[in-house]
Amino acid sequence: MIQVQNLHKTFKVSTKEPGLMGSIKGLVSRKYITKTALKNVSLEIKQGEMVGLIGANGAGKTTLVKVLAGIIHPTDGKVDVLGFNPWDRSDKLRSQMALIMGQKAQLWYDLPALDSYMLLKEIYQIPDVLYKQQIEFLADVLQIKDQLKVQVRKLSLGERMKVELMGALLHRPNVVYLDEPTIGLDLMAQKAVRQFLKDYQKEFKPIILLTSHYMEDIKELCPRVILIKSGELIYDGALQTIQTQFGERKKLVLTFEDKLTAPPQIPSELGTLEVQDNKLSLTTTRQKLNPAMDFLLKNFQPQDVTIQDPPIEEVIESFLRKGRS
Amino acid sequence: MSWQSKVVSTEIRKILAYRSDFWINFLGQTLIQLFIARALWQSIFESNGLTEMKGLTLPQLTLYYLVAPLTMKILMGENIGFLSREIYDGGLNRYLVWPLPPLGYKALTFLTYSCFYLAQLLIIYSIGRLLLDDSPYQLEELVRLILGMGYILVAAIGYFFLMSLCEMVAFWADNTWTLGVMLRFVAAFLGGAFIPLTFFPENLRHIIEFLPFASMISGPVNLILGRASFMESLTAFLIMLAWLPILYFSVMKLWKKGNLQYTGVGM
Numbered sequence: 001m002i003q004v005q006n007l008h009k010t011f012k013v014s015t016k017e018p019g020l021m022g023s024i025k026g027l028v029s030r031k032y033i034t035k036t037a038l039k040n041v042s043l044e045i046k047q048g049e050m051v052g053l054i055g056a057n058g059a060g061k062t063t064l065v066k067v068l069a070g071i072i073h074p075t076d077g078k079v080d081v082l083g084f085n086p087w088d089r090s091d092k093l094r095s096q097m098a099l100i101m102g103q104k105a106q107l108w109y110d111l112p113a114l115d116s117y118m119l120l121k122e123i124y125q126i127p128d129v130l131y132k133q134q135i136e137f138l139a140d141v142l143q144i145k146d147q148l149k150v151q152v153r154k155l156s157l158g159e160r161m162k163v164e165l166m167g168a169l170l171h172r173p174n175v176v177y178l179d180e181p182t183i184g185l186d187l188m189a190q191k192a193v194r195q196f197l198k199d200y201q202k203e204f205k206p207i208i209l210l211t212s213h214y215m216e217d218i219k220e221l222c223p224r225v226i227l228i229k230s231g232e233l234i235y236d237g238a239l240q241t242i243q244t245q246f247g248e249r250k251k252l253v254l255t256f257e258d259k260l261t262a263p264p265q266i267p268s269e270l271g272t273l274e275v276q277d278n279k280l281s282l283t284t285t286r287q288k289l290n291p292a293m294d295f296l297l298k299n300f301q302p303q304d305v306t307i308q309d310p311p312i313e314e315v316i317e318s319f320l321r322k323g324r325s
Numbered sequence: 326m327s328w329q330s331k332v333v334s335t336e337i338r339k340i341l342a343y344r345s346d347f348w349i350n351f352l353g354q355t356l357i358q359l360f361i362a363r364a365l366w367q368s369i370f371e372s373n374g375l376t377e378m379k380g381l382t383l384p385q386l387t388l389y390y391l392v393a394p395l396t397m398k399i400l401m402g403e404n405i406g407f408l409s410r411e412i413y414d415g416g417l418n419r420y421l422v423w424p425l426p427p428l429g430y431k432a433l434t435f436l437t438y439s440c441f442y443l444a445q446l447l448i449i450y451s452i453g454r455l456l457l458d459d460s461p462y463q464l465e466e467l468v469r470l471i472l473g474m475g476y477i478l479v480a481a482i483g484y485f486f487l488m489s490l491c492e493m494v495a496f497w498a499d500n501t502w503t504l505g506v507m508l509r510f511v512a513a514f515l516g517g518a519f520i521p522l523t524f525f526p527e528n529l530r531h532i533i534e535f536l537p538f539a540s541m542i543s544g545p546v547n548l549i550l551g552r553a554s555f556m557e558s559l560t561a562f563l564i565m566l567a568w569l570p571i572l573y574f575s576v577m578k579l580w581k582k583g584n585l586q587y588t589g590v591g592m
Contacts, residue, residue: 011588071421071589094424106419108335110342119335122328123423151342 002045002068002175002207007077009038009063009231037063038074039231047174048205050197052212052222052239056320060231061211062101065177068209069099081175095124098173102180106164109153113163116152117170124171131170138166141196158189165193169200178210182217194220215312229320242315249310250289254280254302270295328425329433336437351445355395362390379523384457385550389521391453392446393546397509397518399442399477400484400541402435405505407488409495415589428580432485439481443474450549466551473549476562480541483565486572487512487537493576496583516542537572540565 013035016026037060045051055061066072068079070086070093079086084093100106107116121131139145142162147155152163161181169176178197182190194217201208201221212218218225218239225242227235235242252271256278263275270292271284280300284292289307297305309315341347366386369378376382381389408431411417420427450470491508494501513519516538522530533539544561547553553561 066418066589069418069422071418072587073585089421091424094422097422099418099422101418104415104418108339110339111335115335115338119328119331122331123425125328 001047001080001082002043002209003078003080004041004043004068005078007038007041007064007067007079008075009036009060009067009072010075011035011037036231038067038077041077041228041231041233043226043233043236045207045209047207048201049224050201050208050210050222052210052218052225053228054211054218054225054316054320055228059228059320061228062179063231064228065099065179065209065211069097069177070094071099095171096174097177098168098171098175099177100164100168100179100181102161102178102183105152105160107152107167110151112149113152113167114148117148117167120167120170126171130172134170134172135166138169141199142166142192158185158192161185161189161193162196165196172204172206174206176206176208178208178212180212181210182212182214190214190216197221215316219312227316227319235319239312242319243309243312248286248318249283249314250286251308251310252282252284252289252292252296253306253308254282254296254300255304255306256280256300257303264300266295332430332433333437333440336434337441340438340441354398355391355445355449358394359387359391362394363387366390379521381521381523386521388450388453388457389546389550391457392450392549393518393521393542395442395446395449396477396480396542396546397513397516399439399446400481400512401488401509402438402442402481402485404438405488405502405509406492407431407435408492409501409505412493412495412583412587413499417587418589421589428489428576431489432482435485435488436478436481439478443477446477447474469548469551472558473545476545476548476558479562479569480545480565483537483541483569483572484512486569486576489576490572490579493579493583496586512538512542515539517546518542534561535564537565537568540568 011034012032014026014030014032016022016030041060041064053061053064063072067074068081068086070089073087082093082096084090086093107113117131117135120126126134135148139148142165144159144162144166147159147163152160155163165181181197182193185193197208197210198221200206208221210217210222223238223240225235225237225239226233227242259278260275260280263273264280266273266282270288271282274281274283280296280302282292282296293305296302366383370376370383378386408417411420417427420430423430447470488505488508491501491504494504515533515536522533522539522543525533540561544553544558544565547561548555548558
């Protein structure tokens with residue numbers, strides 16, 4: 001289990017005026033600003049949960065992951081990962097943990113992945129039998145068997161991500177931090193990595209904390225999401241709940257028997273109208289949903305009526321823009 | 326096989342990964358340095374009509390310039406940036422999440438390079454000795470060579486600490502390449518890798534001998550080349566040993582403080 005209480009992290013960052021003069025001035029004196037990366041973050045993640053961490057660039061997602069992984073020290077607050085304080089860097093905790101940062105390689109570029117795996121086998125003291133099993137299982141699921149003897153630097157981006165994932169999961173960690181695991185991958189590779197993570201989660205039940213800018217990753221993998229804005233946790237709950245409760249816009253779709261010849265007259269304050277063949281769509285707000293529905297049903301006789309939620313990307317974007325309020 | 330031996334074998338595989346770089350590193354750099362030093366000292370000997378300077382003949386000096394820079398290279402191990410680069414670009418993250426001591430890992434990789442260059446020294450010295458000195462081989466020479474190599478390896482641990490102190494400034498200052506270059510220059514100069522310490526004024530030499538550099542570079546070089554008695558070499562070795570705990574504790578203290586500053590950001 002992961003427990004975080006009132007986590008706070010600030011960084012002191014140097015600033016410099018732009019241009020040549022700014023650079024020269026910077027040699028003599030520098031101004032520093034204090035940047036708050038995490039503000040009173042509290043959360044709890046149970047064993048076997050896969051949680052999505054969402055936020056804009058610079059919101060504090062990666063900082064949170066780094067604190068949980070014991071890479072950086074927090075300014076204040078308490079963190080407990082599987083009963084350990086992560087920045088004590090106990091070997092017992094680190095041997096149960098894996099961190100995959102999409103933009104940073106963990107394996108050695110100049111060596112084939114198998115060479116790095118042999119080193120990881122010793123570092124994590126993986127028994128021979130388990131090591132062989134894991135190599136076979138992971139290489140098979142990720143369909144990467146043929147690439148394991150090729151220098152990592154000569155692999156494609158997608159293949160590299162797959163061998164990184166494989167390396168990080170060789171020791172069957174109980175906690176996996178995934179920071180942008182599908183960044184830069186093509187659609188096929190993204191899909192393969194997602195499927196792999198799903199299978200892995202099903203098989204071994206680790207805690208997986210996933211940050212990604214691809215909503216597809218989150219939608220497919222994480223029933224629970226945590227939204228971070230400017231270092232503050234603004235939502236922690238089911239992904240579906242955000243969509244149903246916080247989606248401001250709703251789309252009413254009426255299907256008719258015949259093709260609509262002319263756009264029907266609907267008061268503009270009820271929403272935006274769109275007509276296509278035998279379908280009439282009215283995009284309205286949550287507040288105006290009932291009056292819009294009343295109006296449509298009074299004036300038209302549709303065959304079918306559906307209410308659609310807006311795409312999750314849009315809801316989260318609007319949620320992050322406005323915050324909790 | 327323990328993780329330590331696996332780290333060593335992984336590093337060796339990395340060194341051997343690129344054939345041309347391997348040979349350039351193995352021979353090219355040494356031959357260029359030797360050629361420059363030989364040309365310089367030859368012109369000094371010839372223009373002054375000398376056959377010996379401070380007790381050293383031209384072939385002996387040439388042999389010195391074969392062994393001293395290689396010793397420096399052994400001490401420098403993985404070279405400047407072995408830690409600061411990782412701090413700067415966030416590469417240190419991987420060592421922090423692995424269940425092992427991160428500095429221990431870095432020390433091992435550093436010393437693997439040192440051992441690799443030590444093998445290089447053994448080969449090049451043997452060839453150089455064959456070409457530059459026609460006196461018959463003696464048992465003492467072999468003993469000196471073996472003891473000298475052990476001495477250099479211990480010195481490499483000391484130099485790892487020294488370099489780590491410079492490298493860890495990157496926790497605060499990000500880019501510290503110049504600091505590493507400065508340390509190399511100061512170490513090579515005060516250690517006798519540029520000019521043998523016998524050419525220094527005697528008063529200055531007495532002070533320099535108590536600094537870690539002379540005992541790390543001149544100490545083993547003079548032992549190997551038979552230019553210091555066993556007692557003098559032992560004294561130099563003990564001076565170096567005395568520096569090790571001081572350097573070790575300084576490194577550990579700075580590492581702890583630096584870790585509090587580490588942000589793990591980078592490319």
